[in-house]
Structures are given as structure tokens and as C-alpha cells.
Amino acid sequence: MEEYRDRTSLVPGDNSCTLRIDPVRREDDGDIYYPAIAGYTFMNAYEEKSGIVSLRVIETVNIHLYVPKVMKEGEATTIRCAVNHTCGSSPPDLQWNKPGQIKKNSVKLEDGSWTEESFLTYIPSSVDDGSDALCTAEYPNIVAKRGKSLNILYGGSGIGKILLPVMIGAIGLLLLLLLLYLYWR
Template identity: 30%
Template sequence: MIRRSCFLFSLLQAVMSGQWSGDNPRDVTAKNGLCARIPCCYRYPSHLNNKPRTGIWFNKDTNNKVSVAFHSGNSSLESTTFQHRTRLSGVLRDNDCSLVIDNVTQQDAGLYFFRVKFGGRNNYSYPTVTQLRVTDFTNKPTIFPDEMVAGQPVTVTCIFNTTCDGTAPTLTWVTPADEPTSASHSVTQRGDTLTYTSVLSLTPALKHHGQNLTCRVRYPTVSSEQILTMTVQYAPRNLSITSHNGANSSRVSVKEGNSAAILCSVQSFPACNLTWRHLGVTLNTTHSSNELWMEFPQLTRQDAGVYQCVAENEHGTAERDVTLTVELHGSERTWKCVAAMIVLAVILVASVIITAIFWAARCRNK
């Protein structure tokens, strides 16, 4: 965009051949530690088109001290605070006098103006002054995670965009200490934007669920980071069955007529579809939950039997059985015992009578 602007600006050179004029913004803001760009186009009398020239940028700091920030002909004339940090992003002969300052600090804030020298009296200081302001470095990298499943290799991408093509940033990762990792790095450019990319390869485990991955971007004087809390998906595990009294068991015994509640709970991510089954029939189902109650308002002997809890998500299935026993009331149990004793007594008496009749008949026959 800057070069196109300067090209259009230079077209006016032929029309306004006697003009000295420049075009640079009155205000530019840069981030501490990155670079500052001051776009600049300049025009001069056309008879100087083929003349050699020298471009100079001056800086007037907050203490009104004027120093040379950039000198295209002799860099030794530059102030020591600017040496090896300033350059032109364009070509002077193309009417482009845009200045770049790398590794900007708060001390670089101030006024900047451009001067061109063709030799003799053909020198000109352009009157438009640019105020450079330097703010805190707040730019952060961006993390793009893939879906994480326990035990399966995955890649996580971190990118950082900048328009500064001087000092390159460094992207690094901070990962769980026990996780071996590897990372690849690349840089691409689109227009004036440079994109630095780091791709991390790792194999997450269940224990990494909730732990942090950190991508850091570092310049010589500033740095920032982005944190990703790892969400590791895994199949159902630790399925447990708990009765209404809090006991965790595969057998539950409840008196007939009483109410009962049995809880099926499981650990998983994402949450499971839970189902209670009995004799192959689905009794109760819930979706995207890790808990499911099965309730009996009033137990009967027909409720006794084996019940099965099944937990399922996209990564696997878990199941567990519980045996429900329905106990009889004490009065009913006593009645049944008495009835059994009466029946036994009747049988015994009948046996005695039959035996006596048998032996009596035998004696008569003799």
C-alpha cells in the first residue's frame, strides 16, 4: 500500500515539476519491543530526477534534543541510540522515504521529520512532522487446538502475526513436565503481514485433563503468552453404583413396601448417555450426564432381580450390574413359619396314623 501510494504520488512529479512536498502521517503508534513504521512519500523538482540523493530522518525527543535517526549515505552519522535499528522500507528513487525503527522503546517516542539532499542548494527539509507514540506490548499469540483424546497423538498450533520484518520473534511451548513433545516452526508472508507458526505434537493422557499448555512469543525486550487449558476426552471409567444409604455395592437389599433409590455414576468426557436396564428392557435413560438415579416408590417382590447400568460416549462403553433383593416383613415371615410348622405337624400326625393302621391290620391277619 505504501509503495502504491508513493507511485501515485510520483505521478504528480511531472505535473507539479517545481514542487517540493511530502506526505507522511502526523501520528504513528507503535508497540514497545516491536517496530515502528512511518509511511513517507516525497516530491521534488523534476530536473533532479536522475541526481543522486541522500535521505535523512531526524528525531526530536521529549527533551527537544534533535538527533539523526537514519542516514542513507553514512550510518556512522546516526545517533548511537538508533544505529543498526533504522532503515528505509522503500527506495528513495521511487519517491518512497518510509522509515522503519526496529525494537522500539519508550525512548524512541518523539517527533520525526525527513530531509533529502541532492547536493549544492538542492536540499529540502519537509515540513510535515510525525509524532511517534510508543505503547505497552499487549500482542499475544493465538492457540488453535485440535480435539484431544486420551492416548491419541494430536497437534496444537500457535500463531503470531506482525508487520515487523526486522527482528523475528521466537515461539516456544511450556507443556506438562512428563509429556515428551516436539514442535515445528515456519513463517509465511501475506502483504505486509508476517505469520509465525509453531505446531506442537503430543499425546495427551487422562492425567493431563485440566492442565495447561502455554505458547510464548518472545522479542529481545518484551514477551507475552497465551494459555490453553487442556480438555482431554476419554471413554467412561470408574462406573459405580450407590444405594440410597450411600453404600457402594453390587447387591442392594430393601424390605418389601419400602422405597429405594440406586445411583449410577461414572467419569467421562464428554458426558455419557446413561441407561438403566432390567431383563433386557430399558427403564430409564439420560443424555449428556454422568449420573442417573433409578427409584422405586414402593418395592414389591416382582421388583427383585438384576439391574444393569450402561454408560456410553463416543469413545467407549462401560457397564455394571446390581442385584436387588426384596426382603419380606417380619409378621409375614412369622406367619409363613407358623404355616410351615402346621403343615409339618399335619404331615407327622398323618404319618403316625397311617403307620398305626398299617401295623394294626398286619396283626389281625396273623
């Protein structure tokens, strides 16, 4: 078991026999372990009936990013980022590229895995319209990012998005008509 030297430790805690492997390598995928507790004959690594633990290495990080389809300028809104992981004692750190108040939450799932959540209370601004809200998940051995475009209505009703180009067009048309009038006069 030389390949695990300096990469394994027991997770601290009362009555914890959880083995931590850090860093996990791609080559570890599919390895089979025979858990045994020293001194107990009923859990002998050489017995066929012993429990078996298989290691599955997944390289892809799935970031779930929930951004409202439309936001109104100046009205606080919540954006959520969530990732699943398997080590409650070393959760990934979730970070945002937008300013705002951040609340974090860890949820233990029934299968022994965890969901790490980060909620960003964001005040939309028209200057951010069309930009991405980006969530970065930093694990011990990998960094993953996911972004979604922000659709921000400004002027309260979003009329500013339409009104400004219409006004510019109308002024341009009036200037053209004035020039034509002066030319034909």
C-alpha cells in the first residue's frame, strides 16, 4: 500500500473510523478496500464475508447555479449556488464575482454526501445587465466555475431599455426632416 503513504489519515471525531484519502488521484478509481478493525476477528480483511468498499473517482464538478430569469434594478434578489461533495470536514469554498451579502449552508444528505450552498443577496444594477453572475467552487484539489447571464430591467419597469433607442431614433428622424425641410425651402 505504498501508493497511499502520506495521503491517508483518520477523520477526527468520537468513534470515527472514517479514512480520508487526500489527495485522491485518478488512478485510485476502482480500488477496492476491505475494512478491518484490528483485534476483531469478525472483521478480518481476509474473510470473504467482510464488507467491501469501492472507490469511485469523479473528475467533473457539477455546479448548480440558480439565477432569476429577470431582475429589477435596485430590488434585492437571491442567487443560489450549490455543489455536492463527500467530505463534510473539508467542504468546498463557494465564492461570487458580484457584491452582496452571502449566507452559506451545509446540508447532510441520506447517502452520506453533502450539499454545500451559498446564497448571494444581490442588488441588481443596470451596469450589470448582460454580465455573468459567476460562482466559483474551490475544492482541495480543483477549482470549478459556472456563470449565468443577468437580465436586469432598469427604470423600475424596464422601459428604459426600449425608450432610449426609440428617443434617439425619433430625434434622428426629426433632425433628418429638419434638414430636408431646410434643403427644399
